[in-house]
Amino acid sequence: MLQENIRYVLVWSGWLRLSHWLLAAGVLFQIVSAWALAHDEVNYTFWLDWHLIAGQVILLTLVLRVVLLFIPVSRKWPGSSNWRAFIPERSQLQAMLQMLKFYLSLARFPLPNWYAHNPFWLPIYPVMFFVLAACAISGLLYNSSHIFLQYPMYELHGALASLIIIFSIFHIVTAFLHDLKGKGAFISAMVNGYRYFHYTGLNDGEESHSLHKQSVSISVDSIKKPVVDKQVKVDES
Numbered sequence: 001m002l003q004e005n006i007r008y009v010l011v012w013s014g015w016l017r018l019s020h021w022l023l024a025a026g027v028l029f030q031i032v033s034a035w036a037l038a039h040d041e042v043n044y045t046f047w048l049d050w051h052l053i054a055g056q057v058i059l060l061t062l063v064l065r066v067v068l069l070f071i072p073v074s075r076k077w078p079g080s081s082n083w084r085a086f087i088p089e090r091s092q093l094q095a096m097l098q099m100l101k102f103y104l105s106l107a108r109f110p111l112p113n114w115y116a117h118n119p120f121w122l123p124i125y126p127v128m129f130f131v132l133a134a135c136a137i138s139g140l141l142y143n144s145s146h147i148f149l150q151y152p153m154y155e156l157h158g159a160l161a162s163l164i165i166i167f168s169i170f171h172i173v174t175a176f177l178h179d180l181k182g183k184g185a186f187i188s189a190m191v192n193g194y195r196y197f198h199y200t201g202l203n204d205g206e207e208s209h210s211l212h213k214q215s216v217s218i219s220v221d222s223i224k225k226p227v228v229d230k231q232v233k234v235d236e237s
């Protein structure tokens with residue numbers, strides 16, 4: 001009898017989710033307010049004030065995210081916010097390649113499984129934290145005469161903002177694509193903290209070991225979406 005097991009596992013702590021949604025809302029607001037500032041017919045002072053306030057909220061959120069990098073792993077803190085989570089393991093390098101195949105095949109290749117951060121995006125997230133911080137700081141120095149690598153602050157701010165917009169578009173589209181094609185409930189995991197893990201043929205010891213190592217081994221069969229309710233164990237026959 002082949003049995004598929006489903007585990008419901010906490011992968012994102014409450015503080016990480018808070019930092020994510022503050023960053024997401026802040027960035028989306030900055031895009032709208034920057035667009036408004038470029039149009040003559042809007043109230044310039046109103047939008048500039050809110051653009052500056054949102055920029056400072058983003059900076060404070062990044063400080064929170066940096067603090068989370070140093071919180072040790074525990075029951076309440078599943079480790080996904082810790083700096084160690086950004087060092088790819090060997091199994092994640094393989095999953096990165098599988099992700100690339102998934103994107104290049106326009107989502108026809110099966111989506112690999114992962115624990116918290118998607119393996120392909122894993123190295124991009126810390127770069128994004130730097131870019132967001134640099135963009136916010138260059139925004140605060142927008143009208144100053146400071147120069148960085150020959151770029152005046154207003155040029156640097158614009159260039160970094162463009163990078164953030166490109167990241168946001170790909171990030172949001174792929175987050176929805178993963179949710180559509182996978183069965184881990186990736187977006188709701190960023191809301192409630194929990195993800196589903198499907199696995200077959202592992203005994204309890206091996207399974208919890210692999211969950212702790214941040215990668216879960218699953219059979220290719222379990223990657224195919226079965227018709228199941230939210231039950232813990234599914235008998236296939």
Ligand code: HEM
Pocket residue numbers: 016019020023024025027028065080081116117118119121125128164167168171172175186187190
């Ligand atoms: C509606 C919009 C958004 C949705 C649905 C969304 C969804 C998600 C999901 C599902 C993850 C986990 C992805 C994974 O498996 O790797 C994630 C992570 C992340 N997202 Fe978003 N996201 C949104 C907007 C944004 C925006 C605008 C930004 C910033 C520019 C952002 C920055 C990040 C970062 C940095 C992470 C990594 C989490 C961490 O370690 O702090 N997201 N997002």
